[in-house]
Amino acid sequence: MVPCLKDVAERAGVSVSTASIALRQDPRVKEETRRRIAQAAEELGYRPNGIARDLKTRRTGMIAILLHSLGGPFFSELVRGIEDAVHVSDFMPIVSSSGKDDSALRRFLLEKRVDGAIILNSNIDEEVLQTVASESMPIVVLDRSIHLEHVYPVMCDHRTGARRATRHLMDLGYPEVAFISGPADSYHGRLRHDGYVDAHASLGRQVDERMIYHGTFTEGSGYDIARRMAENGRMPQAIFAANDEMAIGALRAFGELGVRVPQDVAIVGFDDIRLANYVTPSLSTVRQPMYDLGVTAAKTLLRMLKGERGFAPAELQTELIVRQSSTGFPG
Amino acid sequence: MVPCLKDVAERAGVSVSTASIALRQDPRVKEETRRRIAQAAEELGYRPNGIARDLKTRRTGMIAILLHSLGGPFFSELVRGIEDAVHVSDFMPIVSSSGKDDSALRRFLLEKRVDGAIILNSNIDEEVLQTVASESMPIVVLDRSIHLEHVYPVMCDHRTGARRATRHLMDLGYPEVAFISGPADSYHGRLRHDGYVDAHASLGRQVDERMIYHGTFTEGSGYDIARRMAENGRMPQAIFAANDEMAIGALRAFGELGVRVPQDVAIVGFDDIRLANYVTPSLSTVRQPMYDLGVTAAKTLLRMLKGERGFAPAELQTELIVRQSSTGFPG
DNA sequence: ATCAAGTGTCGAAACGATTCGAACTACATG
């Protein structure tokens, strides 16, 4: 049905091996023969079968980008960074959401359908990565501090980012900053919490545990917490939320309750999702350089694919973005 | 280095063929043999090589989702729909942004590294699709009216959506509705324009060409056009914009100029990007059911992969979403 | 005892490319 190299070779009256190298412009084959082969290929509409080639050459030229889900607000910047950086090589990135089960991991990494992978999915535990990564299957993990052979982390310093955000509020003059945290078992939630604590330590202040509220990284949880604050009469003057979604939920609650932001309460979020710039008031936040993270991850992986090891893993810094929600002065 | 089936077979003292079927739980092999083979595989850490399997079975179990870019506002819903629908089969979707050049197309479709594809990228022209699609490489194209063998379109009825949006404004009582169109060479731009015209025809009205402005689908172009309208003193009372980005640009311009929306001018956009619900005033718009489009595209492709042909292509309807920007009454 | 129909296993041939070493020609060199 679909023509293979053998068909081309026969039509051109040469052997398969000659046809193979001829089509790749190998100088060993005579100009005239090469032309004949090219023409035969053209006439038959021959296309090399990538799978067969991959099998023989033992490389696929593809790298997997495994994300928890494609819905996240940043991943598109991230992927853009990866793509731009990978573009200079002859690799091609493919994106797959790996979700909860590890079918994508099996399919791509264990069954060797890619040459390497960049993983941003905290559901995949270290043990699995351990068994999957190898000399011939290098892996870059984003946003996790993992040190395994053949696995490189590319991190963003959330802790420092959270410290700066908290300090920003403190430096504005707010004596007490409340914290809307993420779930207790969230790695990033913990880092941001640590940064919040660091900020207090840096000024020799005590953290008041009653100022820490536990959310779930959803807008709804931020909304609920903000309502509780207002209705219990325990309104803080400043809030640092562990992500923008929750901060936006809080904004909505305060809007409904007539609590003015930033006059009555200042708010800073984390992540700089696109929405942060469009809500009213616009939300101060901590931005992760997603594009750069992508570039760095890709570059790291390409180095590993070249066989390099032992270089230092990268860590990128966050950026504090001050918008309306934290530009007032303590009332 | 990495163990292959032969190694497993040797260690278990059976032939390669027996090992092969045993590992797939084939009832032909005796329970005890199977156990022995399973154990050998386990001890060696054997993982079947997917590439070899794909080569032999002539299918990869993967379908490509080729998008122009991953940045678009809807594609994540779309992909979610595809993934949910594909999940019931044993196929696995992979996403790749195909951009301008066709390297992804070559790599995946021509070199047969996938079993089929869903394409949302108007840069890929019909001729290319023609040569790529085949009995064994079915393709679904989104949002384009293409009829080729082995290529199925899955469309959303933009024209009717645009007509309804325009009629919505007319029915509110606005005698004249201006139109901020997309670029002239844009397929969707034209459909939306046609719908705008249809709405006039449905009431026996003439389209006033001077009410049609040409934008580029960017926020900036919407902004510029709105400023021109206001400054030239040719302010319409109602505007239908061919997409939300331009509508939001117009909102921004009017905000700056003190033109009130919807009191002074009503605006409706198209697409229902997430932002539409968050701008002030919130933007009325026409929503494409991206999730459903994804589901439909995937189901269509799965049918083709089963060998079905000749069924009718699907077309989905849009949904008019009325928000603040068009809830006033003609002033 | 003979045949038919299972069981369980195996060897070899695919799948469609790449690659290595051999081989053949033609020509120049010692």
Next chain:
DNA sequence: CATGTAGTTCGAATCGTTTCGACACTTGAT
């Protein structure tokens, strides 16, 4: 004339699976 060398081409092995037909051995029915 033997030998070397460069330029072309070829045959066969290989990558790691799956699959098909053959084969040996039981078993139960005739």
